[in-house]
Structures are given as C-alpha cells and as structure tokens.
Amino acid sequence: MDDKTMQPLLQHMLCLDLYAANQAVHRVYKPLLAPLGLTYLQYLVMVGLWEKDPLSVSEIGARLGLESNTLTPMLKRMEAAGLITRRRDPGDERRVNISLTTEGDEMRAAAGEIQRCLMEATGRSEAELLRFQEDLRGLIGNVRRAADDG
Amino acid sequence: MDDKTMQPLLQHMLCLDLYAANQAVHRVYKPLLAPLGLTYLQYLVMVGLWEKDPLSVSEIGARLGLESNTLTPMLKRMEAAGLITRRRDPGDERRVNISLTTEGDEMRAAAGEIQRCLMEATGRSEAELLRFQEDLRGLIGNVRRAADDG
DNA sequence: AGCCTTTAGATCGTATACGATATAATCGTA
DNA sequence: TACGATTATATCGTATACGATCTAAAGGCT
Numbered sequence A, B: 001m002d003d004k005t006m007q008p009l010l011q012h013m014l015c016l017d018l019y020a021a022n023q024a025v026h027r028v029y030k031p032l033l034a035p036l037g038l039t040y041l042q043y044l045v046m047v048g049l050w051e052k053d054p055l056s057v058s059e060i061g062a063r064l065g066l067e068s069n070t071l072t073p074m075l076k077r078m079e080a081a082g083l084i085t086r087r088r089d090p091g092d093e094r095r096v097n098i099s100l101t102t103e104g105d106e107m108r109a110a111a112g113e114i115q116r117c118l119m120e121a122t123g124r125s126e127a128e129l130l131r132f133q134e135d136l137r138g139l140i141g142n143v144r145r146a147a148d149d150g
Numbered sequence C: 001a002g003c004c005t006t007t008a009g010a011t012c013g014t015a016t017a018c019g020a021t022a023t024a025a026t027c028g029t030a
Numbered sequence D: 001t002a003c004g005a006t007t008a009t010a011t012c013g014t015a016t017a018c019g020a021t022c023t024a025a026a027g028g029c030t
Helices: A014-036 A039-050 A057-064 A070-080 A101-106 A108-122 A126-148 B012-034 B040-051 B057-062 B069-081 B102-106 B108-122 B126-149
Strands: A086-090 A090-098 B085-088 B092-100
Touching: A014 A039, A014 A108, A014 B012, A014 B040, A014 B057, A014 B108, A014 B126, A039 A057, A039 A070, A039 A090, A039 A101, A039 B012, A057 A070, A057 A090, A057 B012, A070 A086, A070 A126, A070 B057, A090 A101, A101 A108, A108 A126, A108 B126, A126 B012, A126 B108, A126 B126, B012 B040, B012 B102, B012 B108, B040 B057, B040 B069, B040 B092, B040 B102, B040 B108, B057 B069, B057 B092, B092 B102, B102 B108, B108 B126
Parallel strands: none
Antiparallel strands: A086 A090, B085 B092
C-alpha cells in the first residue's frame, strides 16, 4: 500500500459529497425563496412555525440543530422583516416565544409549490426519496452518537 | 386532502436531513481537526493539495463548489497560519497558485487516522458507504442540473 | 429564606458562504 | 494590432454557524 492509498482522497470522501449535496439543495431553494424575501434557513424556521405556533427559540433550535447564538440574530432579522414576533413567555420569563405575523402566516400558501419544485429537482420518485431519507437519517444518528461519545 | 398534507412538513423534508447530516459530520471533524489548527473547510483544501500541488484558486473551487469570494479570505488565513503559499502563476498572471508549505505537507500524516475515525463514526461498512455515496452523487447531479436549468 | 445549579437567551469574535461588483490579464477576431 | 469579450481573482455587504462567555430566571435543597 503506497502513500496515495493511505491518504483520504478527496473524490472518496463522503463528507465532501454531503457538503456538496447540501450546497446544491440550498442553491435550488434560493431563487424560489427570493421572491418571498426569505433565506434558506429562514424558510426552515417558517416551516416549523406553520406546523406549530408559537415555538420557543430552543424548540426551533432542536428542530434545526442550532443554538441561540445563531438563532437570536436571525430571528431579530425576521422580526424586523415583519414575518414573526418575539415575546417573553409570561409563564417562564427565560423563554422567548416566536409567533408568525399575519404576513408570515400567509406565506404558507407558497410553500407547497416550492416543495414540489424541490422534489422534481431531485429527479427521484417519492418512494425513492423516502428510502434515501431513511438511510440518511440512520447515518445521521450514528454520526451524532459518535460525536457525543467522542 | 387537508391543510396539513398540503404543506411541507419539517419531518418530511429531505433538505433538512441533508443540512443535519452535513452539520453532524462537521461536528465529528471539528475536535479531530482542532489539534491541527484546521477548520473543516481548510481541511478539505489541504486534502486537495495533498493530492495535487500546486492548485489554482479556481481548481480548489471546482473541487469544493466554492468561488473566490469565499476562498480568497480563507486562503489568506491559511497563508497567515503558515500552511500554504500564494503566488501568481508566472505563465498566467491572472492565476494564483496555492502550494503547501513544509509544515502543511507534514500534516498529511495525521489525515489517515482522521478519515478512519469518520468511517467508524458512520457505523457503516466501506461497501455500504460507497453505495450510499453513489446514490448521493446521483442526487447531487440531478439537483445541480435543475439549479442550472431553472 | 438563602444559595447553588440548571436552563434559556443574548452577545462577541471568528470563519464560512455567496450575490454583486471591481480589476487586471488573456483571448478572439475583425 | 486594436479592442471587446472572457477569465481569474479580489473586495464588499449581508447572512449564517459556532465556541466562549454573560445575564437573568427558575428549580432544588437545606
């Protein structure tokens, strides 16, 4: 086994493909979200709020794998854009409840079409995507456990 | 079909899983790379240079899907850290050749072990990972084509 | 009640990302 | 050979990410 095979070749690295896949998906979303004035991450927050409203900052963080250091500035931008409101929870003053404004709620109508575009962009059937997603989630679980242990 | 099924549920969104997968891998790498003083992205650049040296900025960009607006500042940081050198190509003064310093080249030795840790973190066999990677690359290709067309 | 710990957000500094734009070098072609 | 188009990199502004640290509120325990 020579030097070449001992080192991680870029073309063999799964991490790079995950990086590239995420980037590619991000790039499909951007032009679809631009007319709504939403970034990719902001869209993911909106999807969460369309499911359940209100959500605390940490509840949003649990869904997206992010913490207040990333979320607080972004949520302030979304508040300034008139998409959401931020209010201290009366029952627990540590928590900040995030709610959709009327304007934010009305964007929900555009989301179905965006999701359809994404499905189509993958060139896969719904069944294929579900199988792939299941595989991906198993891998995520393993990697997260490894990160927490190590 | 009610409102709920018309909207993209967060738990069904593949994009979120790709986002989470990338994040999880990133988090496994970080502590492994910290002793080397490398960020995740800087590591990916180093891997490229361990394969071929020198590389131009755009050659690195083609491998990582990034452009000079991201790479130039990062490469300057790597230069300041003594990992690489940046020199204009004498044959084409538009190009900037990136080369490893002796210190940068010597880090190569640590890369094999890091790669092994990552493989292990996935909890998958090499064959399983290759199959998954092939699937992922197919999906990336489709999504990129969709992004370029649309 | 007093006090220690935990929890939820916020802040700061640094490092990606990327659209838009600028600049200089090279190329193509009339 | 002049000159518009293209190419390679750099710069700027804004938006993520995240480790480290701070503050305030809540919880637990004596």
